[in-house]
Amino acid sequence: MTTTKDSSAEGTRSRDAMPDLRYSDAEEQLRAVVRDLLADRSPLTAVLARVDAGEADDIPLWHALAADLGCAGLLIDESHGGAGASYREAAVVAEETGKAAACVPYLTSAVMATTALLGTGDADLLAGLASGRLTAALAVGFATMPGTDMNSWPVRIGPPQDGDGLGGARLTGTVTGVAGALAADVLLVPGDGVPFGLYAVDATAAGVTRTPLVSLDATRPLADVTLDRAPGRQVATGEDAARAVAAALTAGAGVLASELFGVAEQCLGMTVTYVKERRQFARPVGSFQALKHRLADVWVAVTQARAAARYAAACLATGDPDTPVAVALAKAAAGDAAVLAAQECVQLHGGIGFTWEHPAHLLLKRAKSASMALGTSDRHRATLAVLVDLPPPPGN
Amino acid sequence: MLTEADQAAGLRQQVREFLGGHDPAAMPRLDFLRARFDAGLAWVHYPAGLGGQGLPRSFQAAVDAEFAAAGAPDNNPARIGIGLGMAAPTILAYGSEEQKQRWLRPLWTGEEVWCQLFSEPGAGSDLAGLATRAARDADGSGWRVTGQKVWTSIAHVARWGLLLARTDPDVPKHAGLTYFGLNMDQPGVEVRPLRQLTGEAEFNEVFLTDAAVPDTDRIGGIGEGWRVAQATLMNERIAIGGGAMPREGGMVGLAAAAWRDHPEARTPGLHDRLIRLWADAEVARLAGARLRQQLAAGTPGPEGSAAKIVFARLNQELSAFELELAGAAGLTYDDWTLRRPESLSFFGRGPGYRYLRSRGNSIEGGTSEILRNIIAERVLGLPAEPRTDTKVAWKDLPR
DSSP states (O other), X not given: OOOOOOTTOOSSSOGGGSOOOSOOHHHHHHHHHHHHHHHHXXXXXXXXXXXXXXXXXXXXXXXXXXXXXXXXXXXXXXXXXXXXOOHHHHHHHHHHXXXXXXXXXXXXXXXXXXXXXXXXXXXXXXXXXXXXXXXEEEOSOTTXXXXXXXXXXXXXXXXXXXXXXXXXXXXEEEEEEEETTTTOSEEEEEEBSSSOEEEEEXXXXXXXXXXXXXXXXXXXXXXXXXXXXXXXXXXXXXXXXXXXXXXXHHHHHHHHHHHHHHHHXXXXXHHHHHXXXXXXXXXXXXXXXXXXXXXXXXXHHHHHHHHHHHHHHHHHHHTOTTHHHHHHHHHHHHHHHHHHXXXXXXXXXXXXXXXXXXXXXXXXXXXXXXXXXXXXXXXXXXXXXXXXXOOOOTTO | OOOHHHHHHHHHHHHHHHHHHOOTTTSOHHHHHHXXXXXXXXXXXXXXXXXXXXXOGGGHXXXXXXXXXXXOXXXXXXXXXXXXXXXXXXXXXXXOHHHHHHHHHHHHXXXXXXXXXXXXTTBSSOGGGOOOEEEEOTTXXXXXXXXXXXXOTTGGGOSEEEEEEESOTTSBGGGGEEXXXXXSSSTTEEEEEEOOTTSSOOEEEEEEEEEEEEGGGBOSOTTOHHHHHXXXXXXXXXXXXXXXXXXXXXXXXXXXXXXXXXXXXXXXXXXXXXXXXXXXXXXHHHHHXXXXXXXXXXXXXXXXXXXXXXXXXXXXXXXXXXXXXXXXXXXOOSOOOOOOOSSXXXXXXXXXXXXXXXXXXXXXXXXXXXXXXXXXXXXXXXXXXXXXXXXXXXXXXXX
């Protein structure tokens, strides 16, 4: 039984246009150093202890990752002190932070806030981020779907006060559920006004209050950010600002897909290891077909998610016109795969998997939370339906 | 060092030079295909002298595109899929030099169609338990084969069969198998249509009664048939699930087109299903592209086992979706007449046919359940189920 298709056709674009979905040698080398750092400094037992102590942001680890390994500057040009790499490399780092459930603001600072600034050319901030000296966060709720209407931001732009510098303004409003805000030195705040603007706000300035929330995923703490006439410096305005925020959300969702893939792969690996060791009925439980088939299905989902995440990273890296499709596909596929893998990880560990002392719950919470962040799988599929012309029923 | 682009350009130039000396409009199709094979432009990843040039597989697309642009005839790959997808790689990997010279050229040109004689009424998922017996001739020059094979696609037009038979019943079942190329054109081979639930008979039953096989048509060593068969099966699964497709190629394109053409049939539930299936199909396409990139680079991953499971599920769910979308027409069927197609298609005919044919996708070429076992044991390294059938002689197994 077989079917043979036209081997010359590959995609609606030419075959040559399908980006390389494998990992390059350089990407694997980057992965190895990040993995070594995380294994050494942040094993899951240490993450659990940190969560227990209520100290979710691992600032020393973040500085090692950001500054010592240069991961904060991957997306930033060499002229600003960055590595001049691309979203492909950034996504590989995200895979590893996902696998380790690492408590670092990598996604929010090195990917989202950095992407927002890349379009604005703010040399000082970019240089600060690239060196790891500064950590930033985009002051947007972590649940926000890319493509959200730019006219509905909760922060109002008010006039500057005496002594505020050029391009200064005073910002007022509350943004709920911001990821990475507690670890940030600088908040990038989209402000509603005419025109719309993106402002840099010193996170410790008078008028800025960050209130920690109890996050479903304790490895990525959320906070409400309240601004009361907080001083902001404009970094972009009008269409430029809207584009910067949109790009940050799209890149965030795309790279988060790689993080979710990493979580999924870690859950699968942990579960496979466990069912080989755990014996019941005088055999390893992993020899029972009922469990094998479930793990095979997880492996299939992980395999598919990897291809989707790699495609999104490759499209982001080149600014491919297919990027919105690629990101929506990857976020939905990797989110669903991670949740499946994490839920199966808990189930197939049996009783121990339901305990606080076992790290499975860290990954379950990371998976479920990240799968809902920056747009649920369902919302991304709804976006996809519009992008690829699959219209809803008339009247819906 | 030549870049890939330089090499591709060089190949295109070779094709143009070949076409300069071989006008496809002015010569018989078969002569043209034979000449293309002899020029090393059939499958460039095969060795020189066997239709190729020992290049990475990824270069084939450039060659095919150049021939297609010139309006040259192809070898009708849909008709010889088993030959191209399974027989050829098996012969290349395990055949003797003489066998490669004898078999590969007429296989590629389509002069000789191949079929696969593996499954038996008593040996489906448990393929290694098969009972078809190959016994040595009295003079030792060849073999006589007796038994029954089943689910044999296009055996009625095949010239050769990939035969897995038992040569030693006194050893455990995996160890007593040997692999042959069987001449289907002889009195000891009887092919009968096996009608399937679609109404047509794409498959056959093949009855072997003292069918003769010279020992020179044995592929691999005596008792090594299981290992050789693994190569065939691996390639079968890649062939079923791993073909290159454009976006919305195959079943998902038919479902999406039907959705766009029939707004009156849309419901919210169907919309949700379609988006999920569209996304899954596109992700599966990307995973297939990644797998082929790994194959082309000589670093194949185990993802091929996933491809067939996903392909089967998507075909089944998409064709079911399309049938429901068809409304009243979905209650009809195009034709129940017994037909014997000479090539096979998963996507042809109407939605009813596609729905029914897709049920076979999770059975043929290894059931989805067996593939999950393979993934669990060979990819994930999970322990095998305790078994009672692998250590005793095949003849002593209960059956």
